[in-house]
Amino acid sequence: MKVKVIVTLKNGVLDPQGKAIQQTLNGMGFVDVKDVRQGKYFDIEVNETDENKAKFKIDEMCKKLLANLVIEDYKIL
């Protein structure tokens, strides 16, 4: 089955790329944009049919490799 994972910077961690994107959007006329946070998206295919088991494995992968928990949070979709 396929599992999707989103990794984002934790609240309060400086995101200079997100800031640059926000400022560019503002400059392009999208003046309503207050804040942009950039993240990563993973599409992971695992040999597992049980959804809970698959997500359990993915959770471990997130903790061990996909996210750096010092600055990042992850969400398994």
Added chain:
Amino acid sequence: MKSSVIIFPGSNCDRDMDVALKKHGYKNKMVWHDDIDLPKCDLVVLPGGFSYGDYLRCGSIAGKSKIIKSVIEFANSGGLVLGICNGFQILTETGLLPGVLQQNKYLNFICKNVHVKVNNKENSYFKNIKKEILELHIAHNEGNYFCTKDELEVIKNNNQIALTYCNTEGSDEEEFNPNGALNNIAGLFNKNKNVLGMMPHPERMIDKYLSGNDGSIFFENLIKNYI
């Protein structure tokens, strides 16, 4: 003193490090990342570069490579482990050093000479070093050191800050911080001070005619402390 420089795919300061170590009397061996065992040595160096193309996060893939298990065991048994630039990033990813190196504050790749102040001389690396302000070279996109407030407290209480960015006089105010690193941190120890990660490249400062020789001061001092 025997040293081992680990080569990862994408390392590019490994040979400079080899030259620098040999020039200062170290018996150095190059070690491939896919090896399982380290040769018998006193110092392991994780060199600068772009291991695995900086994929995912800088140093994250190298931090899971085969040789790293032996490096962690070596460090935990008290062996000296030195990570330069990408090597510093790898050390944070393995957990041997706390925190993380984020993208530079102003999103630019910084390549220039900087001054750094030696903050702690009670360790094998800087004990008796004859200069406390070193001019070294930095070249990185992710050197912006970050950790949580609690971790920073622990780091300070244990005197783990090894080097801070400063001016020629040694003032480490924010204005002399090139990349936004927390507390101007340019180099960091683990609790036992046998693991050192630093963004500046001492191996690029070993020839006074080409660059400068403050890197030589570092290497000479380390080997002298060992003997």
